[in-house]
Amino acid sequence: MTWLAALPMYNVSPSLAADWRSLLRHVLRALGVDGTGIRITDPGDDLHAFWRRTDLLISQTCGYPLMHGLHEHVQLVATPHFEAPGCDGANYRGVLITGRHVSAQTLEACRGLRAACNQDDSNSGMNVLRHAAAPFARDGVFFGGVVRTGSHIESLRALAQGHAEVASIDCVTMAFVRDHLPDLAQSVREIGFTAASPGLPLIASRAAPKTLIEPIREALNDAIAADAPLAQRLRLKRFSTLSLADYARIEQLEDEARAAGYPRLG
Structure with a gap:
């Protein structure tokens, strides 16, 4: 074989x-x-x-x-x-990111905004974002809508282009974006981190x-x-x-x- x-x-x-x-x-x-x-x-x-x-x-x-x-x-x-910022040993976090056109400084302030999500089965793009937003949700709703993008890079582009306002991006991916795609990194803004997981x-x-x-x-x-x-x-x-x-x-x-x-x- x-x-x-x-x-x-x-x-x-x-x-x-x-x-x-x-x-x-x-x-x-x-x-x-x-x-x-x-x-x-x-x-x-x-x-x-x-x-x-x-x-x-x-x-x-x-x-x-x-x-x-x-x-x-x-x-x-x-x-x-x-x-990478957000990593601790074998654990990592999602970086909470908004477009630069968004004024919100915290996730709680993103109520009603559109979220970008790479995949519904992504831990860093969906699961930890859901966990972070859960305390602020009302009747099971927090965001004004969710845009499925297919990848973290496309989620960042959606934020940069105004197609969505907030996303959770794998902190390792975000570090590599800063290294390799600095223009894209500079077109968005960090407002925090999610909970950690392996x-x-x-x-x-x-x-x-x-x-x-x-x-x-x-x-x-x-x-x-x-x-x-x-x-x-x-x-x-x-x-x-x-x-x-x-x-x-x-x-x-x-x-x-x-x-x-x-x-x-x-």
Whole structure:
């Protein structure tokens, strides 16, 4: 079998996508395969299908789909620790962002405004925003509408262009936007952070042999130790191993929003 590897979640720019592929090549060399038996690939547009492939050896997913069915198909490999505002160890936050045309200085002041949301199954774009807005909702409503954009980058563009007023953006994505898309970063404004939860995990198919998983974990940390410039560009500090019990924090945030009478972002 040829195993597949792809790290698609933070490809903010072509150069950043190339750096993620470089990290994978470091790992393959450490495993002693260097392209033989493992192939770095383009996952395509349907990430949910890609994450469920039985020949998946290394990829990265969002914690929300992980806890809503994906965990039945995959095993956790590692969770990155990023050097970015809003990150603390393996945890990350959503950055609350408005367009520069918006006067609101707090999320509470955004009542009735349009929210931009990348995906309904995004932890950083939907789940933590729902949790943050829940205390201010009335009869299950807080925003004046929700625009689904398809990605954090498109959510930022929606804010910049006035198609929406507020969004929650993965703080790691936001840090990469400042690095690689400074004009877009300067076209929006930060007003706060959401609650923290475990960051986007690296995963493998449940069919992947256990004898490869621990060497991959070691190779990831060895790679960023051996190539400091690459680690700096990727804002990587280290990788650690979390459990599904750690990721239950994501379900806790969802349950708290529902208990507050705000089950759906709106």
